[in-house]
Amino acid sequence: MAPHNAGAAAEGIAVELENQLPDAEKSISYDPALANAADAQQLANIGYKQELQRHYSSIQVFAIAFSIMGLLPSISATLWFNVPAGPVGMVWGWFSASAFIFVVGLAIAELGSSLPTSGGLYCNTIGLIGGICSIDYGFASFIVSLGTISSDGEWSPKRGYLYAIFVVTVLSHGLLATFAARIMHHLQTWFVVANIALIVATVIALPVSMRINDVPINSASVVFGLAENETTWPTGWAFMLSWLCPIWTIGAFDSCVHMSEEAKNPTKAVPIGIVTSIGCCWIIGFLVTAILAACAGNDFGAILSSPFEQPIAQANLGLLARWRLAVFSIPPKDKQVLWVPAIKNSGASCIVAVIIGLLSLINNAAANALFSLAAAGNNVAWAVPILCRILWGQDKFRPGPFYTGKRLSVVIAIVALVYLTFATILCMFPTEGPNPDRLF
Numbered sequence: 050m051a052p053h054n055a056g057a058a059a060e061g062i063a064v065e066l067e068n069q070l071p072d073a074e075k076s077i078s079y080d081p082a083l084a085n086a087a088d089a090q091q092l093a094n095i096g097y098k099q100e101l102q103r104h105y106s107s108i109q110v111f112a113i114a115f116s117i118m119g120l121l122p123s124i125s126a127t128l129w130f131n132v133p134a135g136p137v138g139m140v141w142g143w144f145s146a147s148a149f150i151f152v153v154g155l156a157i158a159e160l161g162s163s164l165p166t167s168g169g170l171y172c173n174t175i176g177l178i179g180g181i182c183s184i185d186y187g188f189a190s191f192i193v194s195l196g197t198i199s200s201d202g203e204w205s206p207k208r209g210y211l212y213a214i215f216v217v218t219v220l221s222h223g224l225l226a227t228f229a230a231r232i233m234h235h236l237q238t239w240f241v242v243a244n245i246a247l248i249v250a251t252v253i254a255l256p257v258s259m260r261i262n263d264v265p266i267n268s269a270s271v272v273f274g275l276a277e278n279e280t281t282w283p284t285g286w287a288f289m290l291s292w293l294c295p296i297w298t299i300g301a302f303d304s305c306v307h308m309s310e311e312a313k314n315p316t317k318a319v320p321i322g323i324v325t326s327i328g329c330c331w332i333i334g335f336l337v338t339a340i341l342a343a344c345a346g347n348d349f350g351a352i353l354s355s356p357f358e359q360p361i362a363q364a365n366l367g368l369l370a371r372w373r374l375a376v377f378s379i380p381p382k383d384k385q386v387l388w389v390p391a392i393k394n395s396g397a398s399c400i401v402a403v404i405i406g407l408l409s410l411i412n413n414a415a416a417n418a419l420f421s422l423a424a425a426g427n428n429v430a431w432a433v434p435i436l437c438r439i440l441w442g443q444d445k446f447r448p449g450p451f452y453t454g455k456r457l458s459v460v461i462a463i464v465a466l467v468y469l470t471f472a473t474i475l476c477m478f479p480t481e482g483p484n485p486d487r488l489f
Contacts, residue, residue: 126187135277142291162449165315
């Protein structure tokens, strides 16, 4: 029997399960070393053959998304967008935008539960390449800010240095995606622990350090009620632009769908990963932004005009010793490593990312386009399958284990589409409005 079993494993084993779709084949050939019969049958019902090994548990699928988001490093890299609106923009801008992102997550989770394959979500080249550009550019900005801090602001990096660090980072991630993908699922739990530890250390260290140094902490009325406008846009639109921080930060939940063909029991693992990763970032991010607003002082204009190129670096400088700043600035590297599993065709993606990254040599406005590119690309990618389901697939849609109900599901999809349309338009706006004094 042993030789027979070995040969069967190599050539594939035929199994019969109850069909989930009318046109599904009753018998499939699969390799038990890659997946169990139920998961292989589920993929066959959709029309795909099991070719990848399913080694991601539900927790690891969640860890992929949560770790790629890299909550605190991502917030740090995008504070430029919500600090101009003051504490209200930082705190309530995060909370309100995250609520809509959660609705989008519900819509995508239903699709991922019904069709647990990476082909079930429209995978856009622009969104993936833009993600590489924006994440690695944020990491490069952290590195150069460390040099500025260590020289007490006397050294200001040239944009060529920033771009060089960006290129090295992109190439290193291309190598990781090519040669280290097999071990990434073992690291996900540890990366989640590292992210949580970083957040806990920050929310404790900042207030405690302020108390020790007798630096006043902003009151609750300031943190939750003070609205400012450091832009040339109207105050209301300055608040809306603060949404760009959570829009970019909570933008990797679709990685759960990308990993669906490597996940065990994907009809449940994928939606659980999507909903829990967004929910955790929503609540924890609200806490983090509130702490940052409380510890940022009362001169938000000074934070934006800081020579350190990073608002959080300026906010921390007056509170913590330099060695602590180094600790707070290192974790974005973890975030970059965790983007690896979501990269497809890593070589081509890296080359295009390096070319698009040349925008950073122009000015800050051009560099911000890297973040807008990623966010807008993702929004379009999520909107396409949701729209197709509403317009053409409503009668054909067969829900999976995660389903909000026939009526509520449609409402969720419509709200998600309206939000994604608005968010895409929002990403196209510059952070500074028209200024007559600069026209001539």
